[in-house]
Amino acid sequence: MKQDKHKVFIIGGGNVAKHLAWQFTQTSSVELTGVWNRHSEKWKDFPGNIKIYKDLNYLPQVDIIIIAVKDDSIEDISRRLPEKNVLTVHTSGVMPVQIIQSERKGVFYPLQSLSADHLDIPFRETVPLLIHAENKNDLILLKKLASSISNRVFHVDDQQRSFLHLAAVYANNFTRYLLSVSYQILKHKGLDFNILTPLIKQTFQNIDNQDPFEKMTGPAIRNDHKTIEKHLRILRENFPENYTEIYQILTQSIKDEKKKRDSEN
Ligand SMILES: NC(=O)c1ccc[n+]([C@@H]2O[C@H](COP(=O)([O-])OP(=O)(O)OC[C@H]3O[C@@H](n4cnc5c(N)ncnc54)[C@H](OP(=O)(O)O)[C@@H]3O)[C@@H](O)[C@H]2O)c1
Known part of the structure; x- marks a missing residue:
């Protein structure tokens, strides 16, 4: 019919x-x-x-x-x-x-x-x-x-949609902003953003239906104190204050999350 x-x-x-x-x-x-x-x-x-x-x-x-x-x-x-x-x-x-x-x-x-x-x-x-x-x-x-x-x-329903929208802001808008910070950092030194694109692509390609924190690498999860201090020094000397603040908040959040997970295992 x-x-x-x-x-x-x-x-x-x-x-x-x-x-x-x-x-x-x-x-x-x-x-x-x-x-x-x-x-x-x-x-x-x-x-x-x-x-x-x-x-x-x-x-x-x-x-x-x-x-x-x-x-x-x-x-x-x-x-x-x-x-x-x-x-x-x-x-x-x-x-x-x-x-x-x-x-x-x-x-x-x-x-x-x-x-x-x-x-x-x-x-x-x-x-x-x-x-x-x-x-x-x-x-x-x-x-x-x-x-x-x-x-x-x-x-x-309305509430589930609000939570999905909030998660999408983290996944899309905030990551996009962080990528723009990466772009500015390289631009400041006259470096080509394309050097980073394989890393960026791999990061997003590796996202499947599991907790993205599981695949975290970098100085915060390793608690590499000297590296973190060096990054903060570069940020303070060259970039707006909020770049330093974002770095500190994200680094601390990663450390806290790692600590919490370690204590649960
Ligand atoms: N873009 C996205 O990625 C996306 C994704 C999912 C959901 N949404 C949602 O979809 C809706 C539209 O988003 P959009 O991205 O299409 O927006 P948009 O491209 O900025 O277009 C805005 C629309 O709203 C109209 N508008 C603005 N002020 C108005 C007013 N005072 N009275 C009557 N119409 C008015 C505009 O009319 P004029 O053209 O005459 O200014 C235009 O048609 C929003 O609820 C948004 O949250 C957006």
């Missing part, structure tokens, strides 16, 4: 809105009925034929409305939607489902760093979708929609 396509409408015009729109236009089981953004010109150069709506009060009849705007504006936008009985979801990692001012509400959160400059990514394999809905039938609908574009669909 031929199944009806899921009709989807997207609100927003940034990174997530464009990635989802791109994926849905590639999927035969979904009909992207249109998009709306505060500044409609953001959709002007979008590849393919997409219907751009200019008035939030006159949207087409759909199964799901996805609100992909900045966290602070989700509640306001959902309040402005005239149709209160359509399943309406947001795409935020931290906002609770309850901020959606609609009778049927949910979450459709892509756990990946997405940039509208690179739409052509292997989305299905590399973008986990964390979904949630208040009622069972809506959850089934969201699961179908999510599975049409990703092989990694997980149902998590």
Whole structure:
């Protein structure tokens, strides 16, 4: 039996809105009925034929409305939607489902760093979708929609999603910042960042489903006092104070964790 396509409408015009729109236009089981953004010109150069709506009060009849705007504006936008009985979801990692001012509400959160400059990514394999809905039938609908574009669909509640988002900040944003510190340290001495890239790649390739601390090497875990002192001296003499502070906090955390684990064994 031929199944009806899921009709989807997207609100927003940034990174997530464009990635989802791109994926849905590639999927035969979904009909992207249109998009709306505060500044409609953001959709002007979008590849393919997409219907751009200019008035939030006159949207087409759909199964799901996805609100992909900045966290602070989700509640306001959902309040402005005239149709209160359509399943309406947001795409935020931290906002609770309850901020959606609609009778049927949910979450459709892509756990990946997405940039509208690179739409052509292997989305299905590399973008986990964390979904949630208040009622069972809506959850089934969201699961179908999510599975049409990703092989990694997980149902998590608000609290689990917040913990995943927090873990992602450590895994992605903080490591990226630490890599930028490495970059600055080498730049200061006129050294090429590429010298470090095999080490960086190996570090991330070795991450599988086990505790990453198990494979820790370096002066902190060995408690190489003289090396640590030398690093701190270089940092104090050449770089902003926060580089030294970060080094000290991370070194102490690694030492403490090692001590704790040693005492447990
Ligand atoms: N990017 C990611 O990697 C990522 C991953 C997962 C989840 N998310 C979540 O997805 C949502 C959108 O993120 P994004 O990265 O796509 O953001 P973005 O690229 O910065 O785009 C922000 C969107 O919010 C709209 N907006 C900003 N202020 C507004 C206001 N006062 N009223 C109405 N609309 C407003 C912008 O409209 P204009 O274009 O008119 O300014 C734009 O459509 C957020 O909830 C974010 O937490 C992001």
